[in-house]
Amino acid sequence: MPTIVKRGIALVGIILLFNLLWSYEWYLADASPNPEALVARPSVGALYESYIHHTRQLADVEWHAGLVANGYERLNSSEAGFDWSRQRNWAYFPLQPYLSRPFTWVGFSPIFALFIVSLIGSVALTLTCVGLVDRDRPVCDQAVRVSLFMLVFVIPPLGWMTNFVVPATAIFVGAYVILRRILSQPQVVTTPLVLSAAVLLLACGLSRVQGMVFSLAIASAFVVAAMSSQPRSVKLSTIWVFIASALLPVISIPLIFQVVANDPLAFQKIQAAWGRSVSLPWTPIVHAFTSGSAVNFGNGTEFPFTMARIGLFIAVALIGFRYVVVAMRKRTVESSLLVFDGCTVVIGLGLIAMPLMTSTLMSAHRYMTCSAVLVAVALKLGWRPSWMLISLLMLIRMGEVVLFSRGYLFLIW
Numbered sequence: 170m171p172t173i174v175k176r177g178i179a180l181v182g183i184i185l186l187f188n189l190l191w192s193y194e195w196y197l198a199d200a201s202p203n204p205e206a207l208v209a210r211p212s213v214g215a216l217y218e219s220y221i222h223h224t225r226q227l228a229d230v231e232w233h234a235g236l237v238a239n240g241y242e243r244l245n246s247s248e249a250g251f252d253w254s255r256q257r258n259w260a261y262f263p264l265q266p267y268l269s270r271p272f273t274w275v276g277f278s279p280i281f282a283l284f285i286v287s288l289i290g291s292v293a294l295t296l297t298c299v300g301l302v303d304r305d306r307p308v309c310d311q312a313v314r315v316s317l318f319m320l321v322f323v324i325p326p327l328g329w330m331t332n333f334v335v336p337a338t339a340i341f342v343g344a345y346v347i348l349r350r351i352l353s354q355p356q357v358v359t360t361p362l363v364l365s366a367a368v369l370l371l372a373c374g375l376s377r378v379q380g381m382v383f384s385l386a387i388a389s390a391f392v393v394a395a396m397s398s399q400p401r402s403v404k405l406s407t408i409w410v411f412i413a414s415a416l417l418p419v420i421s422i423p424l425i426f427q428v429v430a431n432d433p434l435a436f437q438k439i440q441a442a443w444g445r446s447v448s449l450p451w452t453p454i455v456h457a458f459t460s461g462s463a464v465n466f467g468n469g470t471e472f473p474f475t476m477a478r479i480g481l482f483i484a485v486a487l488i489g490f491r492y493v494v495v496a497m498r499k500r501t502v503e504s505s506l507l508v509f510d511g512c513t514v515v516i517g518l519g520l521i522a523m524p525l526m527t528s529t530l531m532s533a534h535r536y537m538t539c540s541a542v543l544v545a546v547a548l549k550l551g552w553r554p555s556w557m558l559i560s561l562l563m564l565i566r567m568g569e570v571v572l573f574s575r576g577y578l579f580l581i582w
Contacts, residue, residue, distance in 0.1 A: 173296060176312065180292045183320070184329045192216040195223045221280055227331050228535065230280060232258050236266035237279035241429040246438075256442040259426060259435045264376040265333050283333065290336030291329045294541065295319040297342050301548040311553060318554040321562045322481065323541045325534075325569075334538040337376035341383055342545045344369040345513055348391050348411075349549065352505055355402035363407050367414040374418025378436070379523050379539045381418050383516060388415035390512030398505035440527070448528035457530060474569065475534045482521050482540045485547050489514045492550035502550075510546050517543035 196211050196219040225231050235258055242257050265286055272282035295316055302311040324335055347366040351358050373384035388411045395403040423433035432438065440446070457472050493511045496502040502510075517540050524536035 173300075176296055176299065176316075177292050180295055180316065180320075181288065184288060184291060188220065188330055189216065191223075192220040195219040221278070224284075224331050225280055228532070229261065229333055230283065230331055232261060233266050233269075233283050233333055234279040236261060236263070237269045237273060237282055241425070243429050244431075246430045246432045246435055253438055254442050257439055259430055259439045260443065262375060262377045262380070262422065262436075263425065264372060264380075265336055268336070284330040287328075287330045287333060287335055290339040291320075291324050294324065294335060294339035294342055297339065297346060298541075298545055298548055301346070301545060302553065314554050314556065314559060315548065317559050318562070319541075319544075321559065321566050322478075323538060323544060325566075328535065328538070332535050332538060334377070334535050337373070337380050338538050338541045340369055340372045340376060341380065341387075341539060341542050344373055344384070344387060345542050345545055346549075348387065349506065349509060351403065351407070352391065352394055352398075352509055353503065358403075358407070363410060367410050370411060370414040371417055374415065375422070377539075379520055379536065381422065382523065383520065383539070383542075384415040384418065386516045386519070387513065388412055390509055390516065393512065394505045394509035397508050398503070443531070444529055445527040445531075448526055450522040450525040452528055453525055453530045453533070456528075472530060475530055475537075477565070478534050478537055479521060479525075482537060482543060483518070485543045485552075486514050486518050486521075488552050489517075489543055489547040489550060492547065492552060496550065510550060513542060513546050517546065 193211070193216060196216055199219050199222070225234065241259060241263075244257075245251075246253075265283065269279070269282040269286045272285050273279055277285065298319055299312045299315045302315055320329070323338075325332060328335060344366060347362065347369065351362065351366060370384045370388055373380040373387075391411055392408055395408060422436070426435040427433045429435075454476075489510070493507050493514070497504075497507050520540045520542065521537055524533035527533075
């Protein structure tokens, strides 16, 4: 059996085991008001019902499930007196819901179909990053370290199946890896490889607004890097394919909302219903201090964990920059690749800032998952997470698990 298959099976097992434990925890919570109904060995169906009942209340699960089942709401937003303060599913991009829909054709519920796609995204993201260290020795130690780093930091535990930013992040990282390979080995570039990169760029733009920005930025970085190579080794036709793939979502997303809402900017306008507006990235942080929410550890507070995540992602970005500078001085990596890696780090920092530019910290910790492309760059350039760092992150996660089990909705999801 190929190693990648074994790793995939192991990751699926870990994720399902963790979620099975949560199912049992929620089953006990549901049965606590009626102890007579408590069964020591509940059926799989009972655990499944408890899991679905509780996870549908987390994050954007219900909204995405509605998109899977019914698609976008079709309303004429240009009518006089249209209420933009009411939340609608126009706030979400179409990729994951429509990738999940085929699973409902074989009998799965919309929520479970979403979980399947998120599970696939979590495993794909982890395996892609593990694949970046496969030339190390010993391979097993490095693979375990990177897997743990991804599963305890990049992807929050319940987020393995309920954080719908994860599949998009897997696509981001996949696009970076393939584009970098095309730059590094232009002589062995094949049509399927180019098409794979083009499809991933298109999927990035259809996944979320961060993905649209990332697709345009990473395609631009590729063009700059390819043009900086002397002599130019990447065909112009390949460059144009990638530019077109990055631009297509910029055209198609407004068209979709023009059809369903009679307004190409419906996605942007409906954000006000969630209390979001364009702001400077430090605005919500300053507001958290001035309002007192930064030190108010009530249910739902996200500030301390959001700041910790920002800090660690920025640290990974600085590590990436350091490796770029070292490689540039030692001339161990081609200049075009260093240009591409340096640009990608800058893009990753932008992905950290984007959730903070909505005037609120709400869900910023989840949206920041997209910054995992920084981890891919650092791993590719030689950085490896230490066991001490992983131990510290696992300790933080254990604290979050305890708080979540007591009703505090933190980063765990």
